[in-house]
Amino acid sequence: MATPIGNLRDITLRALDILTAADLIICEDTRVTRKLLTRYGITTKSISYNDHNAQRVLPGLMRRLNDGESLALVSDAGTPLISDPGFKLVEAATAAEIPVFPIPGANAALAGLVASGLPTDSFFFAGFLPPKQGGRRGRLAELAGVPGSLVFYESPGRLAASLADMRDILGDRLAVVAREITKLHEEVMRGSLVYLADNYAKQGAPRGEIVIVVAPPGEQIASDEDVQIALSVALEKMSVRDASAAVSMQFGRPRREVYAMALEISREGSAS
Numbered sequence: 001m002a003t004p005i006g007n008l009r010d011i012t013l014r015a016l017d018i019l020t021a022a023d024l025i026i027c028e029d030t031r032v033t034r035k036l037l038t039r040y041g042i043t044t045k046s047i048s049y050n051d052h053n054a055q056r057v058l059p060g061l062m063r064r065l066n067d068g069e070s071l072a073l074v075s076d077a078g079t080p081l082i083s084d085p086g087f088k089l090v091e092a093a094t095a096a097e098i099p100v101f102p103i104p105g106a107n108a109a110l111a112g113l114v115a116s117g118l119p120t121d122s123f124f125f126a127g128f129l130p131p132k133q134g135g136r137r138g139r140l141a142e143l144a145g146v147p148g149s150l151v152f153y154e155s156p157g158r159l160a161a162s163l164a165d166m167r168d169i170l171g172d173r174l175a176v177v178a179r180e181i182t183k184l185h186e187e188v189m190r191g192s193l194v195y196l197a198d199n200y201a202k203q204g205a206p207r208g209e210i211v212i213v214v215a216p217p218g219e220q221i222a223s224d225e226d227v228q229i230a231l232s233v234a235l236e237k238m239s240v241r242d243a244s245a246a247v248s249m250q251f252g253r254p255r256r257e258v259y260a261m262a263l264e265i266s267r268e269g270s271a272s
C-alpha cells in the first residue's frame with residue numbers, strides 16, 4: 001500500500017482503514033512508518049521487512065498469510081516494490097494463490113512525470129542508474145531508443161554526473177529535475193541536458209530527494225514561444241547578449257537563433 005512521499009496528508013482514507021484493520025503491518029523500517037502511524041493514531045503491530053532480512057522473515061509471513069491473516073505491506077515512502085522492498089513477498093503470495101490487493105497512492109516517479117511538462121502518453125521508469133560511470137553509460141545506451149519519456153530516481157551526490165552522462169549518451173534533450181516533491185522546498189527545474197548538467201556541476205549537490213525526467217528522442221527541445229517567454233523574463237535583468245546565452249543554454253537552442261529573438265524582443269520593448 002502506498003504511503004506519503006513527504007506530505008503526511010498524502011495518504012488515502014482506504015489506506016488508513018486498512019492499516020488500522022490489518023493483523024500486521026510489514027514495514028521497510030518500523031521506525032520510519034511509526035511516525036505515520038502515530039500521526040493517525042494507528043496502533044497495529046508492525047515488523048521490519050527489507051532486503052537484509054527478507055530470507056529469514058519471508059517464511060513466517062507466508063505462514064501467517066496461509067493462516068488467513070491480513071498483512072499490510074508498506075515501504076518508508078511511496079509505493080512498495082517501486083525501487084523498494086516487497087517484490088519477493090508479492091511474488092511468493094501470488095505463486096501461493098494468496099490474493100494481493102494494491103492500495104494505490106503516492107509515487108515519486110509519477111508525481112515527477114506529471115509535474116515535468118514532458119510527454120506522459122508513453123514513458124519508461126528506469127529506477128536508479130548504476131552508481132559507477134561505466135555501468136551508468138551502458139544502461140543509458142540501452143535506454144536511448146526508448147520511444148517515450150525516461151523517468152529516473154537519483155541521489156543528490158550523483159545528480160551532476162548522471163546528467164552529464166545523459167547529455168553525452170542520450171543527446172541534448174529537454175529534461176526536468178524534480179526535487180523534494182510535496183515537501184517544503186519542492187522545486188521543478190527544467191532545461192536542456194546541457195544546461196542542467198552544467199548548472200548542477202557548478203552549483204554542487206542539491207539537498208533532498210530527486211526524480212529526473214528526460215524527453216523522448218526526437219522531441220523538439222522547446223517551442224519558439226517557450227524560448228520567447230524565457231527571454232522576456234531574462235531581459236528584465238540581463239543584457240541581450242547574456243540573456244540569449246543563458247536561454248540558449250537552458251533550451252539547447254543555437255545561440256545565434258536565440259540572440260536574434262532576444263534582439264527583436266528588446267527592440268519591440270524599447271519601441272513600445
Ligand code: SAM
Binds near residue numbers: 106155209
Ligand atoms: N517507492 C518509492 C516511490 O514510490 O516513489 C521510491 C523509493 S526509492 C528508494 C527513493 C527515491 O525516490 C529517492 O531517492 C528519490 O529519487 C525518489 N523520491 C522519493 N521521494 C521523493 C520526493 N519527495 N521528491 C523527489 N523524489 C523522491
